[in-house]
Amino acid sequence: AQKITQTQPGMFVQEKEAVTLDCTYDTSDPSYGLFWYKQPSSGEMIFLIYQGSYDQQNATEGRYSLNFQKARKSANLVISASQLGDSAMYFCAMREPPSGNTGKLIFGQGTTLQVKP
Protein backbone atom coordinates (compact mmCIF):
# COMPACT_ATOMS: atom_id res chain seq x y z
CA ALA A 1 0.00 0.00 0.00
CA GLN A 2 1.11 3.53 -0.66
CA LYS A 3 2.48 5.47 2.27
CA ILE A 4 3.75 8.98 2.97
CA THR A 5 6.04 9.79 5.89
CA GLN A 6 6.98 13.19 7.28
CA THR A 7 9.43 12.63 10.13
CA GLN A 8 9.70 16.23 11.37
CA PRO A 9 6.74 17.14 13.57
CA GLY A 10 8.05 20.68 14.05
CA MET A 11 10.80 22.89 12.74
CA PHE A 12 12.17 26.38 13.28
CA VAL A 13 13.90 28.58 10.73
CA GLN A 14 15.29 32.08 10.90
CA GLU A 15 13.64 34.63 8.66
CA LYS A 16 15.37 34.96 5.25
CA GLU A 17 17.05 31.57 5.57
CA ALA A 18 16.21 28.49 3.51
CA VAL A 19 14.54 25.44 5.03
CA THR A 20 13.96 21.87 3.87
CA LEU A 21 10.92 19.86 4.92
CA ASP A 22 11.36 16.12 4.54
CA CYS A 23 8.97 13.71 2.87
CA THR A 24 9.48 10.08 1.96
CA TYR A 25 7.03 7.86 0.16
CA ASP A 26 6.51 4.24 -0.58
CA THR A 27 4.87 2.87 -3.68
CA SER A 28 5.51 0.00 -6.05
CA ASP A 29 3.92 1.75 -9.02
CA PRO A 30 6.22 3.61 -11.44
CA SER A 31 3.62 6.30 -12.14
CA TYR A 32 2.61 8.63 -9.32
CA GLY A 33 2.34 12.28 -8.35
CA LEU A 34 3.63 14.13 -5.32
CA PHE A 35 2.09 17.28 -3.85
CA TRP A 36 2.80 19.77 -1.12
CA TYR A 37 0.11 21.76 0.65
CA LYS A 38 0.36 24.56 3.19
CA GLN A 39 -2.09 24.98 6.04
CA PRO A 40 -1.77 28.31 7.89
CA SER A 41 -3.29 28.85 11.30
CA SER A 42 -6.51 30.01 9.63
CA GLY A 43 -7.02 26.40 8.56
CA GLU A 44 -7.37 26.44 4.78
CA MET A 45 -5.37 24.07 2.60
CA ILE A 46 -3.26 25.81 -0.04
CA PHE A 47 -1.69 23.91 -2.92
CA LEU A 48 2.00 24.74 -3.32
CA ILE A 49 3.74 22.47 -5.80
CA TYR A 50 3.47 19.24 -7.79
CA GLN A 51 6.00 16.70 -9.07
CA GLY A 52 5.20 13.86 -11.42
CA SER A 53 7.23 10.67 -11.18
CA TYR A 54 8.30 10.92 -14.81
CA ASP A 55 9.21 14.62 -14.67
CA GLN A 56 12.86 15.02 -15.57
CA GLN A 57 13.40 18.22 -13.62
CA ASN A 58 12.60 19.19 -10.07
CA ALA A 59 9.45 21.30 -9.81
CA THR A 60 9.74 24.94 -8.79
CA GLU A 61 7.11 27.56 -7.95
CA GLY A 62 8.53 30.89 -6.86
CA ARG A 63 10.30 30.37 -3.53
CA TYR A 64 9.20 26.74 -3.38
CA SER A 65 11.10 23.91 -4.97
CA LEU A 66 10.77 20.18 -4.70
CA ASN A 67 13.95 18.15 -4.25
CA PHE A 68 12.84 14.93 -5.94
CA GLN A 69 15.15 11.95 -5.41
CA LYS A 70 13.40 9.03 -7.03
CA ALA A 71 15.87 6.33 -6.01
CA ARG A 72 15.60 7.38 -2.38
CA LYS A 73 11.82 7.85 -2.68
CA SER A 74 12.01 11.31 -1.22
CA ALA A 75 10.27 14.52 -2.21
CA ASN A 76 11.52 17.23 0.09
CA LEU A 77 10.11 20.75 -0.04
CA VAL A 78 12.64 23.55 -0.04
CA ILE A 79 11.51 27.05 0.89
CA SER A 80 14.05 29.72 0.08
CA ALA A 81 14.30 33.09 1.85
CA SER A 82 11.76 32.23 4.56
CA GLN A 83 9.18 34.82 5.48
CA LEU A 84 7.09 35.19 8.62
CA GLY A 85 4.05 34.29 6.54
CA ASP A 86 5.55 30.88 5.84
CA SER A 87 4.78 29.83 9.41
CA ALA A 88 2.24 27.05 8.93
CA MET A 89 1.75 23.32 8.79
CA TYR A 90 2.97 21.67 5.60
CA PHE A 91 1.63 18.42 4.20
CA CYS A 92 3.20 16.12 1.67
CA ALA A 93 0.77 13.98 -0.33
CA MET A 94 0.91 11.30 -2.99
CA ARG A 95 -1.60 10.52 -5.67
CA GLU A 96 -2.66 6.95 -6.14
CA PRO A 97 -1.48 5.48 -9.45
CA PRO A 98 -3.60 6.20 -12.54
CA SER A 99 -4.85 2.63 -12.66
CA GLY A 100 -7.00 3.41 -9.65
CA ASN A 101 -8.78 6.20 -11.54
CA THR A 102 -9.83 7.84 -8.31
CA GLY A 103 -7.55 10.86 -8.12
CA LYS A 104 -7.41 10.60 -4.34
CA LEU A 105 -4.43 11.81 -2.36
CA ILE A 106 -2.71 10.11 0.57
CA PHE A 107 -1.33 12.61 3.09
CA GLY A 108 1.58 12.56 5.48
CA GLN A 109 1.29 13.57 9.10
CA GLY A 110 2.44 17.12 8.47
CA THR A 111 5.32 19.33 9.64
CA THR A 112 4.76 22.54 11.57
CA LEU A 113 7.17 25.26 10.48
CA GLN A 114 7.79 28.35 12.57
CA VAL A 115 9.73 31.24 11.10
CA LYS A 116 11.58 33.37 13.66
CA PRO A 117 12.10 37.10 13.07
Next chain:
Amino acid sequence: NAGVTQTPKFRVLKTGQSMTLLCAQDMNHEYMYWYRQDPGMGLRLIHYSVGEGTTAKGEVPDGYNVSRLKKQNFLLGLESAAPSQTSVYFCASSYRRNGELFFGEGSRLTVL
Protein backbone atom coordinates in the same frame (compact mmCIF):
# COMPACT_ATOMS: atom_id res chain seq x y z
CA ASN B 1 -15.72 32.65 -7.63
CA ALA B 2 -16.62 30.69 -4.49
CA GLY B 3 -14.65 27.51 -5.28
CA VAL B 4 -15.45 24.86 -2.67
CA THR B 5 -17.89 25.83 0.06
CA GLN B 6 -18.62 23.81 3.19
CA THR B 7 -21.55 24.28 5.53
CA PRO B 8 -21.72 24.47 8.45
CA LYS B 9 -18.30 25.76 9.52
CA PHE B 10 -18.80 24.76 13.16
CA ARG B 11 -21.16 22.35 14.88
CA VAL B 12 -21.49 20.81 18.32
CA LEU B 13 -23.43 17.56 18.59
CA LYS B 14 -24.39 15.25 21.39
CA THR B 15 -23.57 11.58 21.15
CA GLY B 16 -26.18 9.81 19.06
CA GLN B 17 -27.38 12.85 17.14
CA SER B 18 -27.26 12.97 13.37
CA MET B 19 -26.15 15.68 11.00
CA THR B 20 -25.16 16.36 7.40
CA LEU B 21 -22.22 18.35 6.12
CA LEU B 22 -22.74 19.94 2.73
CA CYS B 23 -19.99 20.53 0.22
CA ALA B 24 -20.70 22.59 -2.88
CA GLN B 25 -18.30 23.39 -5.71
CA ASP B 26 -18.89 25.73 -8.61
CA MET B 27 -15.95 24.63 -10.76
CA ASN B 28 -17.71 21.78 -12.59
CA HIS B 29 -15.30 19.27 -11.06
CA GLU B 30 -15.90 15.56 -11.51
CA TYR B 31 -14.02 14.31 -8.47
CA MET B 32 -14.96 15.12 -4.90
CA TYR B 33 -13.60 13.96 -1.55
CA TRP B 34 -14.26 14.11 2.15
CA TYR B 35 -11.26 14.04 4.50
CA ARG B 36 -10.96 14.32 8.23
CA GLN B 37 -8.01 15.95 9.97
CA ASP B 38 -6.91 14.89 13.43
CA PRO B 39 -3.77 16.05 15.29
CA GLY B 40 -0.69 14.07 14.33
CA MET B 41 -2.53 12.02 11.72
CA GLY B 42 -2.66 14.28 8.71
CA LEU B 43 -5.72 14.06 6.50
CA ARG B 44 -7.47 10.76 6.10
CA LEU B 45 -9.93 10.01 3.32
CA ILE B 46 -13.46 9.13 4.43
CA HIS B 47 -15.37 8.79 1.16
CA TYR B 48 -14.99 10.03 -2.37
CA SER B 49 -16.84 10.33 -5.65
CA VAL B 50 -15.55 10.15 -9.22
CA GLY B 51 -18.72 11.58 -10.73
CA GLU B 52 -22.38 12.36 -10.23
CA GLY B 53 -24.24 9.41 -8.76
CA THR B 54 -21.10 7.55 -7.68
CA THR B 55 -19.52 7.16 -4.25
CA ALA B 56 -16.83 4.94 -2.79
CA LYS B 57 -15.23 4.25 0.58
CA GLY B 58 -11.92 5.71 1.57
CA GLU B 59 -9.57 4.87 4.38
CA VAL B 60 -11.89 5.60 7.35
CA PRO B 61 -15.53 5.23 6.17
CA ASP B 62 -17.13 3.67 9.26
CA GLY B 63 -19.87 5.79 10.81
CA TYR B 64 -20.28 8.00 7.74
CA ASN B 65 -22.45 7.96 4.65
CA VAL B 66 -22.28 10.12 1.54
CA SER B 67 -24.36 11.04 -1.46
CA ARG B 68 -23.65 12.77 -4.76
CA LEU B 69 -27.02 13.32 -6.36
CA LYS B 70 -25.86 16.45 -8.16
CA LYS B 71 -22.44 16.99 -9.69
CA GLN B 72 -21.78 20.15 -7.70
CA ASN B 73 -22.75 18.76 -4.26
CA PHE B 74 -21.22 16.09 -2.05
CA LEU B 75 -22.97 15.40 1.27
CA LEU B 76 -21.38 13.73 4.28
CA GLY B 77 -23.76 12.29 6.86
CA LEU B 78 -23.28 11.10 10.40
CA GLU B 79 -26.24 8.96 11.41
CA SER B 80 -25.32 8.52 15.08
CA ALA B 81 -22.46 10.77 16.12
CA ALA B 82 -19.75 9.47 18.44
CA PRO B 83 -17.04 11.39 20.33
CA SER B 84 -14.44 9.70 18.07
CA GLN B 85 -15.90 11.69 15.19
CA THR B 86 -14.81 14.97 16.75
CA SER B 87 -12.56 16.34 14.04
CA VAL B 88 -12.08 18.93 11.33
CA TYR B 89 -13.68 17.83 8.08
CA PHE B 90 -12.44 18.98 4.71
CA CYS B 91 -14.15 18.66 1.39
CA ALA B 92 -12.05 18.80 -1.77
CA SER B 93 -12.64 18.60 -5.49
CA SER B 94 -10.59 18.05 -8.61
CA TYR B 95 -11.32 18.59 -12.28
CA ARG B 96 -9.40 15.55 -13.41
CA ARG B 97 -7.95 12.52 -11.69
CA ASN B 98 -4.37 13.82 -11.89
CA GLY B 99 -5.03 17.46 -11.01
CA GLU B 100 -4.50 19.12 -7.67
CA LEU B 101 -7.24 19.09 -5.08
CA PHE B 102 -9.06 22.30 -4.23
CA PHE B 103 -10.15 22.37 -0.61
CA GLY B 104 -12.98 23.99 1.27
CA GLU B 105 -12.28 25.94 4.44
CA GLY B 106 -13.07 23.04 6.72
CA SER B 107 -15.87 22.23 9.17
CA ARG B 108 -15.07 21.79 12.84
CA LEU B 109 -17.31 19.19 14.48
CA THR B 110 -17.36 18.47 18.18
CA VAL B 111 -19.29 15.50 19.55
CA LEU B 112 -19.93 15.60 23.30
